[in-house]
Amino acid sequence: MAKTTEMMDTARAAGATDAAGATGAAASDGSSAAAGRRAAGEASEGGAWDLAEIRAQFPILSREVNGHPLAYLDNAASSQQPLRVLNRVERYLRREHANVHRGVHQLSAEATEAYEGARRSVAAHAGTTDPSEIVFTRGTTEAVNLVASSWGDAFIGAGDEIVLTKMEHHSNLVPWQLLAGRTGCDLRFVDVTPGGTLDLDDFDRLLGKRTRLVACTHVSNSLGTVNPVREVVNRAHAAGALTLIDGAQAAPHMLTDVAKTGCDFYAFSSHKMCGPTGVGALWARRELLEEMPPYQGGGEMISDVRLEGSSWAKVPHKFEAGTPNISGVVGFGEAARFLADLGPEAIAAHEGVLKRAVLDRLDEIEGLHLYGPREERTAVFSFTYGDIHPHDLSTILDQRGVAIRAGHHCNQPLMDHYGISATARASFFFYNSPREVDALCDGLALAAEVFGGIA
Ligand code: PMP
Numbered sequence: 001m002a003k004t005t006e007m008m009d010t011a012r013a014a015g016a017t018d019a020a021g022a023t024g025a026a027a028s029d030g031s032s033a034a035a036g037r038r039a040a041g042e043a044s045e046g047g048a049w050d051l052a053e054i055r056a057q058f059p060i061l062s063r064e065v066n067g068h069p070l071a072y073l074d075n076a077a078s079s080q081q082p083l084r085v086l087n088r089v090e091r092y093l094r095r096e097h098a099n100v101h102r103g104v105h106q107l108s109a110e111a112t113e114a115y116e117g118a119r120r121s122v123a124a125h126a127g128t129t130d131p132s133e134i135v136f137t138r139g140t141t142e143a144v145n146l147v148a149s150s151w152g153d154a155f156i157g158a159g160d161e162i163v164l165t166k167m168e169h170h171s172n173l174v175p176w177q178l179l180a181g182r183t184g185c186d187l188r189f190v191d192v193t194p195g196g197t198l199d200l201d202d203f204d205r206l207l208g209k210r211t212r213l214v215a216c217t218h219v220s221n222s223l224g225t226v227n228p229v230r231e232v233v234n235r236a237h238a239a240g241a242l243t244l245i246d247g248a249q250a251a252p253h254m255l256t257d258v259a260k261t262g263c264d265f266y267a268f269s270s271h272k273m274c275g276p277t278g279v280g281a282l283w284a285r286r287e288l289l290e291e292m293p294p295y296q297g298g299g300e301m302i303s304d305v306r307l308e309g310s311s312w313a314k315v316p317h318k319f320e321a322g323t324p325n326i327s328g329v330v331g332f333g334e335a336a337r338f339l340a341d342l343g344p345e346a347i348a349a350h351e352g353v354l355k356r357a358v359l360d361r362l363d364e365i366e367g368l369h370l371y372g373p374r375e376e377r378t379a380v381f382s383f384t385y386g387d388i389h390p391h392d393l394s395t396i397l398d399q400r401g402v403a404i405r406a407g408h409h410c411n412q413p414l415m416d417h418y419g420i421s422a423t424a425r426a427s428f429f430f431y432n433s434p435r436e437v438d439a440l441c442d443g444l445a446l447a448a449e450v451f452g453g454i455a
Contacts, residue, residue, distance in 0.1 A: 075427045076425065101300060119134050120333075133283055136279060139248075141280075144171055163187075163213070167223060168411075169221055170412070176215065189206075197373050200231070212242065223380070246267055248268055252274070265282065267281070298322045371423060383424055
């Protein structure tokens with residue numbers, strides 16, 4: 001039962017303090033972290049990474065589901081929000097709300113400062129020193145659609161080529177299919193190896209004189225594969241193409257240094273990195289944003305409006321038409337600061353320990369097929385288990401309080417590539433505990449008993 005907890009005790013050298021999930025279940029708010037630790041009988045060593053303290057900042061992690069402590073392993077779909085973010089949004093709504101960039105009154109000034117302060121925090125997270133390179137959107141999906149509509153309609157024509165990969169989320173595929181429908185450009189798809197990595201030889205074969213853009217995910221939401229984006233960007237640039245990186249699954253887990261990556265566009269979502277839903281960001285090089293036409297028209301994005309025509313506000317406001325999701329943006333900024341305070345290295349160290357523990361445990365389960373590579377991956381695990389349908393697996397696990405996702409994960413072409421229609425997916429974040437690895441594996445053992453069919 002506590003096998004993974006034991007295994008991870010030996011891994012503390014990596015910087016992760018193991019304070020088991022029962023701790024999180026006992027603590028319900030920031031102030032009860034110490035009480036939670038006592039309840040779990042596990043004193044914090046006061047190390048750099050205090051999992052009990054961290055879990056205590058996420059009220060939802062202390063709830064029960066179907067009579068069991070919640071083990072939330074659906075973080076690739078959406079992560080949970082800490083008190084710091086919830087409190088910041090509440091303070092904004094209670095004390096600071098007004099429309100932004102409009103009034104000269106005190107509340108409008110405070111709301112504008114909260115909104116633009118969030119832009120600075122999100123810019124720092126993305127690794128740019130210029131906050132005006134951050135455009136707030138509804139999320140990764142809208143960020144990709146913005147580029148496909150604005151840049152794509154302006155600079156792509158019939159016969160031009162856009163190179164994508166077979167592991168793209170539908171959000172980084174369908175907008176390009178729509179652009180192809182509008183312009184007559186061609187889409188090419190980089191193959192995925194049986195091991196779940198990009199086939200870079202195939203990529204080289206697809207790059208050509210007509211390639212205008214390479215759009216590629218940083219981390220696969222199904223396979224967990226961390227793609228070699230620097231290499232992808234270098235090869236694309238050598239062929240004269242621009243690059244868009246879908247960072248939805250990378251931004252929560254690793255330093256998103258757009259300057260180091262060298263890409264031209266980078267898209268990510270707040271709700272996968274401890275922030276609210278319905279908000280995200282597009283980072284783009286300033287020159288590109290300057291030359292791109294507006295995405296949508298309306299208030300906020302204009303400089304001067306006459307009946308005969310209009311001129312545009314400066315970047316990034318040119319791309320933010322209408323009243324934005326101000327409270328969402330404020331929460332997004334707080335989430336970026338929260339992750340920065342935890343430290344990307346510490347986050348990666350804890351997730352690395354969890355990842356190795358899960359890999360070891362899943363390896364031991366006969367009949368379980370895990371997709372994706374062993375190295376260069378995040379703690380996202382897509383698998384099938386004998387003949388048990390992923391939805392049945394998910395249902396059994398849910399009865400034990402374990403939340404995983406079952407389905408095609410908005411990756412239907414990737415599922416086709418593997419000749420399957422769905423997988424079960426368990427995805428971990430920095431607040432997950434060894435006890436939750438045990439809960440997952442115990443639930444899988446129960447599913448095998450209930451359904452049989454394990455080859
Ligand atoms: N790309 C990837 C790799 C994702 O995992 C997701 C979310 N599942 C998206 C894009 C879309 O993100 P959002 O729904 O926040 O726009």
